[in-house]
Amino acid sequence: MQLEALVRAAVNEALLQLNTPCEEEIPVDRPPRREYGDLSSRVAFLLAPAAQRNPAVLSQEIAACLAGDPRFVAVSAEGGFVNFTFSLAALADVVRSVLGRGEAYGRGGGGGGRKLQVEFISSNPTGPLTVGHGRQAALGDVVASLLAEQGWQITREYYLNDEGRQIELLGRSLWARYRQALNQEVPLPEGGYHGEYLLTLGHRLAAAWGDRYPEWNAGTQEVFRKLAVDEMMGMITADLEAIGVSFDVWTKEGDLHRRGLIEETLNSLRERGAVYEHEGALWLRSTDHGLGRDPVLVRSDSTPTYLLVDIAYHVDKFRRGFVKVVDVQGADHVEEQRQVLLALNLLGVPAGFLDYCLHQFVTVRGQEGVERMSTRAGRFLRLRDMVDDLGRDVFRYFMVMRKPSSHLNFDYELAKSSSMENPVYYVQYAYTRIASLVREAERLGETPEGLASVDLSPLTDPSERELILELDRFGDVLRTAADEYAPHLLCEYLEGVAKLFHPYYSRVRVLGQGRTTHARLALLSGAGLILRRGLAVLGLSAPEEM
RNA sequence: GCGCCCGUAGCUCAGUGGACAGAGCGCUGCCCUCCGGAGGCAGAAGUCGCAGGUUCAAAUCCUGCCGGGCGUACCA
Structure with missing residues (x-):
């Protein structure tokens, strides 16, 4: 997120120098291939037609403007794209942002408290x-x-x-089960509820009440309807509790x-002429507005x-x-x-x-x-x-x-499956390993003073760069997932972070490396924070131990 | 018939205009006495349902067709 902003700012500066301002937001993408750099912009394609320029040439000019810029170790043009490779300092800022903002990292303000x-x-x-x-x-x-x-x-x-109708049917079904439990031949009503749960409940009522409600009348109906709803709500709330909702x-x-x-x-709709009567029922005029058919609002028996x-x-x-x-x-x-x-x-x-x-x-x-x-x-x-x-x-x-x-x-x-094939454990285990590592560092007295101010220059491993680039995306992922009501994007993101972490962890030694240990602990603490935050948004635990 | 969703690797799915299409599972081979091995590395594997069109650029947008799901209640 902040790296994207950084590229955007740099491109804007270059375009200003070139006298080719861009009205729209500068597009920034992740290049499909690693050798194209960390991030890229196709801004040249966007500007070329209006400026009557060749995108390949324009992209080269943009890159030239940014040569030697301390934010990047490389800015190159290729086939109209401008490709950026960040300096270590720029990447280190991402880790500092994560650690500095902590729990608030990645939050957005679009809702504005509304x-x-x-x-x-x-x-x-x-x-x-x-x-x-x-x-x-x-x-x-x-x-x-x-x-x-x-x-x-x-x-x-x-x-x-x-x-309503379904609830009446439910009450009647329950009463039938209750009578059946008392060995009386009462069939379930037409379209009634066949589930085993009513059978169990019917037996319970028979044991508790005996023959107290032998007939189906208004009084019985009221008792069974109410009881059925209460019982069902009890089941539903228990089910909800089980999944933590x-x-x-x-x-x-x-x-x-x-x-x-x-x-x-109904009256408001009627005042707007959106309702008409037909065969004793009230209908909504929706075909007038391009919908397939007119639905009933009030049945001929006058129920809504x-x-x-x-x-x-x-x-x-x-x-x-x-x-x-x-x-x-x-x-x-x-x-x-x-x-x-x-x-x-x-x-x-x-x-x-x-x-x-x-x-x-x-x-x-x-x-x-x-x-x-x-x-x-x-x-x-x-x-x-x-x-x-x-x-x-x-x-x-x-x-x-x-x-x-x-x-x-x-x-x-x-x-x-309880192995790492299971994406849930794969993600959670990444967090657990980091937590364990941090504990071990504390035990050995290798924990640095203030994580956010640690010297991050030892983070030169390619996997470390990848991990930082990924951490920087967290806020974007949260925002897109929220905008599109698409939690799966967060799942994929977390799996991606875990997939970068696990191989890195098994290849690289963290503890006992002096300054490098401090830098790696800072990076991994940031990764752990994001994993925990992401899991929390999904309503999952981030286990300290598994 | 009409409306909506889906059709991407053997399987389950990401990817809604950009650079040689990705992941997990499965498959094949290799490695691991080490901070948590509930492992790691590498590889094989795809005419992105089909056919047209728009575009400098299409899995992605438009049209038609084929296949699957759901709906098309005076049920909710």
């Missing part, structure tokens, strides 16, 4: 969390952390659908109703659909003062997302207020070909079972290591 909400999981309380929810849980939690790193004031929120706010659908928000939102409630919920989010809202949702919600965005637009909520982080589904390797998971049918892999088996760190990492928009193939065998 309020941002990340809503995720929001799974119906109709069963325990599944592997699919696991991806969303990890993704939402890490995206929230990434945005917090950019200076946003984050609220993690879970929307709890505690009313916690929420700041839980919003219940019932509250939105009681506050009259649904009605109010999920879509209308969701629109009202988002209007409420806007009123609550969030500057931005990110909803993490599965790919099966695209259609609905467009409807919500359209409705918000009609209601005057500024564009860009709501953003979706859309993710594809998870397949666990070895289970391909099985039917799609369904909580209702009782056909799913429980998140809890996988977390208990693999550990929180591995589970979380594997869930965010792929681009959200790509289907996730979960390699269970690799996740289960």
